[in-house]
Amino acid sequence: MSLVSDLIAVLGRDRVLDDRLDSWTYGKDAGVFRGEADVVVLPESTEEVAEIVRVAERHSTSIVPRGAGTGLAGGAVPVDRNVIVSMIRMNEITDVDPENRTAWVGPGVVNLDLSRHTEVHGLHFAPDPSSQSACTIGGNVGNNSGGPHCLAEGTTVNHVLAVEVVLAGGEVVTVGGGAPDPIGLDLRGILVGSEGTLGIVTKVLVKLTPNAPDVRTLLCAFDSVEDAARAVSGIIAAGVVPAALELMDQRMTEAVENWLKAGLPTDAAAILLAEVSGGTAAVKAEAAVIREVATSSGASSVSLAADEAERQILWKARKSAFGAVAQTAPDYYLHDTTVPRTRLVEAMTEAYAIGDKYDLVMMNVFHAGDGNLHPLMTFDASQPGSFERVRAAADEIVEMCVSKGGVLSGEHGIGKEKRDLMGLMFDAPALDAQARIKEAFDPGGLFNPHKILPQGSRCFDFGRTVPVPDGAWI
Ligand SMILES: Cc1cc2nc3c(=O)[nH]c(=O)nc-3n(C[C@H](O)[C@H](O)[C@H](O)COP(=O)(O)OP(=O)(O)OC[C@H]3O[C@@H](n4cnc5c(N)ncnc54)[C@H](O)[C@@H]3O)c2cc1C
Numbered sequence: 001m002s003l004v005s006d007l008i009a010v011l012g013r014d015r016v017l018d019d020r021l022d023s024w025t026y027g028k029d030a031g032v033f034r035g036e037a038d039v040v041v042l043p044e045s046t047e048e049v050a051e052i053v054r055v056a057e058r059h060s061t062s063i064v065p066r067g068a069g070t071g072l073a074g075g076a077v078p079v080d081r082n083v084i085v086s087m088i089r090m091n092e093i094t095d096v097d098p099e100n101r102t103a104w105v106g107p108g109v110v111n112l113d114l115s116r117h118t119e120v121h122g123l124h125f126a127p128d129p130s131s132q133s134a135c136t137i138g139g140n141v142g143n144n145s146g147g148p149h150c151l152a153e154g155t156t157v158n159h160v161l162a163v164e165v166v167l168a169g170g171e172v173v174t175v176g177g178g179a180p181d182p183i184g185l186d187l188r189g190i191l192v193g194s195e196g197t198l199g200i201v202t203k204v205l206v207k208l209t210p211n212a213p214d215v216r217t218l219l220c221a222f223d224s225v226e227d228a229a230r231a232v233s234g235i236i237a238a239g240v241v242p243a244a245l246e247l248m249d250q251r252m253t254e255a256v257e258n259w260l261k262a263g264l265p266t267d268a269a270a271i272l273l274a275e276v277s278g279g280t281a282a283v284k285a286e287a288a289v290i291r292e293v294a295t296s297s298g299a300s301s302v303s304l305a306a307d308e309a310e311r312q313i314l315w316k317a318r319k320s321a322f323g324a325v326a327q328t329a330p331d332y333y334l335h336d337t338t339v340p341r342t343r344l345v346e347a348m349t350e351a352y353a354i355g356d357k358y359d360l361v362m363m364n365v366f367h368a369g370d371g372n373l374h375p376l377m378t379f380d381a382s383q384p385g386s387f388e389r390v391r392a393a394a395d396e397i398v399e400m401c402v403s404k405g406g407v408l409s410g411e412h413g414i415g416k417e418k419r420d421l422m423g424l425m426f427d428a429p430a431l432d433a434q435a436r437i438k439e440a441f442d443p444g445g446l447f448n449p450h451k452i453l454p455q456g457s458r459c460f461d462f463g464r465t466v467p468v469p470d471g472a473w474i
Pocket residue numbers: 029030064065066067068069070071072074075076087107128129130131134135136137138139140141142143144145146147148195196197199200201202322323411412415448
């Protein structure tokens with residue numbers, strides 16, 4: 001029987017998509033890369049996922065797990081002609097345990113829906129990517145995603161206690177557990193952030209965070225990006241770790257205002273959105289420190305959101321920023337890299353200089369408190385050479401950030417986008433160690449091939465250098 005017939009035998013005709021349009025539609029995420037899937041399947045249970053894995057193995061076809069496809073690094077983009085396993089129908093939330101602040105969650109649950117579901121218990125899921133109204137918990141686990149409020153709370157890995165995963169051979173295992181300090185090797189830690197290269201996550205035990213009793217959001221305007229970046233380091237050096245600390249430059253502010261009319265100051269060179277949360281006395285004191293540091297760093301104005309409605313508008317503006325850019329240009333490339341917070345000022349200056357060198361329009365809106373830059377470059381893909389210029393600028397920005405002690409990606413993952421840049425951070429033995437982990441989980445190279453690890457990662461074999469065949473799992 002053919003691959004498609006075998007999959008239909010497992011799932012029925014309706015949940016196996018194999019026409020050209022489906023292959024094309026599922027051939028992309030929210031980033032700039034495109035592939036084409038062989039077939040797309042929509043499982044509804046762990047047993048079905050296990051059976052899909054067995055079918056794919058029988059037909060020597062690799063698998064790409066997929067959530068909502070909002071990833072920006074090409075993680076869910078097929079490179080060979082793969083089976084795309086879309087997890088969106090596995091979207092049940094069960095066993096909400098308000099006392100222990102946990103819940104079991106299907107990988108297809110949309111991030112924001114989880115927090116809405118647990119709101120009745122005064123709890124939420126802390127990682128809040130700006131894409132949270134669309135992205136899934138499975139994708140958050142795949143990419144170890146962050147978000148504006150991960151500065152104080154940590155990224156997804158800090159909020160996942162256990163993961164049920166389907167491995168090669170269709171074997172189902174659960175790693176981690178409810179205990180705060182589980183014993184044994186931390187396989188949960190390895191799976192979170194593995195971008196679908198080790199197995200398919202079918203269930204997640206998440207940690208829920210209590211909603212803060214009081215929250216205040218400040219909007220600080222600056223006459224230069226450098227002053228705003230200096231205020232970021234100053235606030236944390238003053239002993240305050242805000243719940244969120246987000247920076248938006250003037251071009252981005254204009255793009256958002258043109259669309260949302262949120263009342264942002266478009267005459268400012270940069271704005272800083274700072275949020276503090278907790279008990280009222282602490283929140284008041286921290287807001288006062290932020291006001292003081294922002295002012296002494298050169299802020300031209302500092303205002304406090306007057307009420308919850310105003311606060312929500314500010315966050316809508318921040319979280320809609322990338323969408324707003326769609327009005328300014330046909331295409332954009334959103335980049336993700338980090339520098340130590342103390343080097344934010346110089347990194348920002350150099351990033352803009354790189355944009356100028358390649359004659360690109362660059363905008364910035366980013367998680368400044370984490371030193372997580374998101375230079376966004378607009379372009380028109382129909383213009384020959386324009387994408388190549390953007391890629392060249394992007395690679396130069398990554399190299400600059402890594403040379404300052406930063407890392408390749410703050411949250412979007414490596415995927416297809418940055419796999420060939422891994423050598424900037426990892427030497428051959430370090431890449432080999434990671435490749436051995438991949439091999440232990442996935443000896444046949446079934447899961448999401450050609451992602452994360454560059455060709456040639458598996459270069460040592462007890463001290464011998466062994467060539468890696470083309471098209472292998474790395
Ligand atoms: C406008 C916009 C704003 C964004 N803001 C942020 C942000 O603030 N912070 C941030 O971190 N990211 C952000 N992102 C990137 C993206 O939304 C996140 O990476 C998100 O977690 C991806 O989730 P998804 O469901 O769309 O996953 P997908 O894009 O479908 O997949 C992402 C990766 O996870 C793997 N995967 C998916 N499901 C599973 C599974 N069940 N088992 C194993 N592997 C799986 C895929 O193979 C792929 O490698 C943003 C994207 C957009 C478009």
